[in-house]
Amino acid sequence: MAALPTKARVVIIGGGVSGCSVAYHLAKLGWTDIVLLERKQLTSGTTWHAAGLIGQLRATANMTRLAKYTADLYSRLEEETGVATGMRQCGSISIALTEDRKEELYRGASMARAYGVDVEEISPSEAKNRYPHLEVSDVKGAVFIPKDGQGDPANITLALAKGARQLGAKIFEQAKVTAIHQREGRVSGVTAVMNGETTTIECEHVVNCAGMWAREVGASVGVPVPLHACEHFYIVTEAIPELGRLPVLRVPDECAYYKEDAGKILLGAFEPVAKPWGMNGIPEDFCFDQLPEDFDHFEPILEKAVKRMPLLADAGIHTFFNGPESFTPDDRYYLGEAPQLKNFWVACGFNSIGIQSSGGSGMALAQWMQDGEPPFDLWDVDIRRVQPFQANRSYLYQRSTETLGLLYADHFPYRQPVTARGVRRSPIHEHLKARGAVFGETAGWERANWFAREGQEREYRYSWKRQNWFDNNREEHLAVRNNVGLFDMTSFGKIRVEGRDALAFLQRLCANDIDVAPGRITYTQMLNERGGIESDLTISRLSETAFFLVVPGATLQRDLAWLRKHLRDEFVVITDVTAAESVLCLMGPRAREVIRKVSPNDFSNENNPFGTFQTIEIGMGLARAHRVTYVGELGWELYVSTDQTAHVFEALEEAGREYDLKLCGLHTLDSCRIEKAFRHFGHDITDEDHVLEAGLGFAVKTGKGDFIGRDAVLKKKEEGLSRRMVQFRLTDPQPLLFHNEALLRDGKIVGNVTSGNYGHHLGGAIGMAYVPSKGESEADILGSSYEVEIAGQRFKAEASLKPMYDPKAERVRM
Structure with a gap:
């Protein structure tokens, strides 16, 4: 066996499907001196025991784009490398046993059409025609995706490895990385041991594809990579005569998936309460290992499966398998350059969908490494979303009991995690809790999302329709529009x-x-x-x-x-x-009256116009009062030292009593901002959206001199816009918009809703969306007929290029 080299352009740590995909795609881009180091053997961590399901539809457009790329790649990889990948586009069926799940599946189908995925909503009887062994008496509806499929995880990985080798990459097994070196804030090399020999490899880049070991690899260089292994169970039956070729079947309401392979059925589970594994580290000799059986844990899944597919009752169990898979706190994988260390890249944390994700993620990361920026918006999986505290092992242990099951739970809008909560709190958290706050979590922060009334249940009842807080949101929203509301935005x-x-x-x-x-x-x-x-x-x-x-x-x-x-x-x-500081947002037409009760400072337009701030006395404390708004009303963001926050809150609350000041939550912040057509980063605006097409040209000053992106702005001005951000209101006041619903223009799908909420002042659901508009005038854009497709139904929508609420922004300058 060849010795390890002492120099390389890039060292990839981990020989699972992710590491081999990164090596393959870098080699495809012409990189040489690629070295992949695998501590034991290729696929020996979690890849070898993956189920190998390859679906195309993901939660967002770009994740779907990557999944479609993966399916296409695996289809052609066998011809390119001569390694059989077992890739078979047998299609997939997902069935719904509840009306809520049917709504979710049908909304997903509408979204799929907007993304160009071939999809069909099918009846229970059609589902049975495609899957004859299925019990459908309680099935409410189903979705069929013809080009979904399955493959052989180990062989897919070996095909990627062979493809990488053919292009010059070097892959070493039994080579364990023992140290990663850095110099002046960037990666400079790794030390590895192979066959008892220690070698230091100088390199420009390191890629952490270490799977369930990735947290420890990151921690060795101060990079938080929050993931935790969980036990993942499946069974494989004995051969079942005349089973026939079948599509992949998912029954999320029973936490189960089924794959036919060589006349056998593989039944896997994503149970609601998972079993974390490896709290004390992963054994040094772990290689193609299984974990102890726990039939009691799996039995509830199997009982339902036998009723769902009665032929299983007579089928013997050939294999009961339990193996570890790594899960992240938000069920999304990690990709990109770590913010703590230059040229230290991450591609890991695949939450049991590594086979269907790794083709696309390897392509995207290789392009990112080549260009120094992502090829398109990858914020869903960007490593920069990680909060450093999330690498805490107690936090990960608690959260991972939930995240495995969330893969197949109902993906309701506004759904909040229930484990590992309360890590980051505002100084007035207990004040808000005592006043009825129902909290959600963002980046670890507990944030009041809505306020329950006296005697009202203080928790979410999730639905795709109007949830139990809808009327609370309306009251808060209208208080901000017509009177005055107070938000805690300490999480800024x-x-x-x-x-x-x-x-x-x-x-x-x-x-x-x-x-x-x-x-x-x-x-x-x-x-x-x-x-x-x-x-x-x-x-x-x-x-x-x-x-x-x-x-x-x-x-x-x-x-x-x-x-x-x-x-x-x-x-x-x-x-x-x-x-250091909390933020209390006092918003609404009577905000000036309330703040004058607690502060002697001058809040007039002459002294404190919109877009200015001043240091003020407030109660017996001090604050900076910023005259800005995200709700479209007169108001101030009050920046208060954390030690004085509770006092200032109490002073404002007391002063606001005579004005019926209302405490408001984040849902109201969002419903107000969308009426005003304010953009939301991550939904309406991303690194893929041009600032002019987003309608934010008013905040761009090309005359000030050079800045990053200036040339692209001038070029777009010269060429003209190819699409425009448009605000929509559904004319029917009943349906709800969240995001990703399909947008139709004159009967044809042209895009998707980037964000949505209910506009309580405007009296209908409001959505934002980009409309293709190359060479079109505003009159052309607005002259079309628009509809939004929600779960297969189409609803008429009014369009506007200006904010439908207060288009001249007069209210913020009152």
Whole structure:
């Protein structure tokens, strides 16, 4: 066997399907000096025992794009490499046993059509025709995707490995990485042991594809990679005579999936309460290992399966299998460059869908490494969404009991995790709880999503229709529109950028002009070279050399990484100060009256116009009052030192009694912002969406000088827009919009709803969506007929290029 080299361009750690896919795709791009190191043998961790299901439809457009790529890749890989992949596009059927699940499946089918996936809604009897052994008496509906399929996980991996080798990659087994080296904030090499020989390999890049070992590999270089292994169970029957070729079958209401293979049935489970494994580490000799059987744990799944498919009652069990799979806190895998260490890349945490994900993820990561930026919006799986605390082992142990089961749970809108809660709390958390707050979780933060009335149940009752908090949301929403409401937005990410070169640094990164007087607030985006939106934020100028950036809580780590990545030899200090201050948002037409009761400062338009801030006395404390809004009303974001937050909250609450001040939650923040057509990062605007097509050209100042993305803005101005962000209102007041519903223009699908909520003031569901509009005038766009498809039904929608609520923004300047 050849010795390990001492130099490489890239070292990939892990020889499962993910690592081999990354090696294959880098080699396809022409990279040489690719070295893949596998601690034992290829596929020996979790890949070898995967079920090998290959589905195309995922939760979002770009995840679906990657899944479709995977299916296409595996279909042609055998011809390219000569290794049989077992890829068979036998189709898949998902069946619903409840009306809620039927709604979810049918909404998914509508979304699939918008993404170009071939899909059919089928009746229970049609499902039985395609799967004759199925009991369908209680089936409410089903969906069939003809080009879904299945493959042989080990052989797919070996085919990728052979394809990579044919293109010059070097793959070594029995080669364990013992150290990763870094120099000046970037990867510089690895040390590995093979056949008792220790070798240090100098390299430019390291890719962590270590599967269930990825957390420890990341921790060795200070990179949080939150994932935890769980026991995953399936059985394989004896051969069943005359079984026939069958599609993959999913019965999520019974936590089960079925795969026919060589005349046998594989029955697997994603049970609601999982069994985490490996809290004390994974044994050093783990290789193609199984975990102990636990038939009692699997038995409830099997009992339902025998009723669902009666022929199983007479089928012997050939194999009862239990093997570990790694799961992440949000059931989405990790991809991209770690923000803590340059050129340290991650592709892991596949939550039991590694076979169907790894083809696309390997392609996307290789392109990302080649270009220095993702090929399209990958925020769903971006490693920069990770909060550092999430690598805590107790947190991961608790959360992983839930995340395995969530794969097949009802994916209701607004669904909140129930495990590993309460890690990050506002100073007034208990105050809000005592007043009826029902909390949701974002980036670990407990946030009041809505407020229950006296005697009302304080928890969610999930549905695809109007949930139990719909009327609470309406009351909060109308209070903000007509009177005054108070939000706790402590979860905002807060960053100080200061130093001699701070202004020049921010001018280079931001599209708007940041060179304003101290006391002014600027709304801006940070763009990439394509004119796509990397960050959506406000910047308050504290002094000549100090700036205060406010970003969404969910994107804080991403935004910090973007800032630090672009720092040159400049005298600039970037500090995360999120925990230092709370944010209380006082919003509504009577906000000025309330704040004057607790502060002697001047809140007039002359002294404190929209887009400015001032330091104020409030109660017996101090705060900065920022005159901005995300709900489209007169109001202030009050930045209060965390030690004074409870006092300021009590003072505002007391002052607000005579004005019927209402405590409001995050659902109301969102329903108000969508009426005002304010964009939401991650939904309406991403790094793939051009700032001008997003309708944010007012925040771009090309005349200020050079900045990242300026050339792309000028080019788009010259070429013209190819699509426009449009706001829609359903004319029927009953249906609800969430996101990803199919948008139709003059009867043809042209896109999907990027975000949706109910507009209680406007009296209907409101959605945002991009409409293709190359060479079209505003009159052309608005002259069309629009509909939105929801679970197979089409609803008429009114379109507007201006905000339907307060289009001239008069209310925020009252």
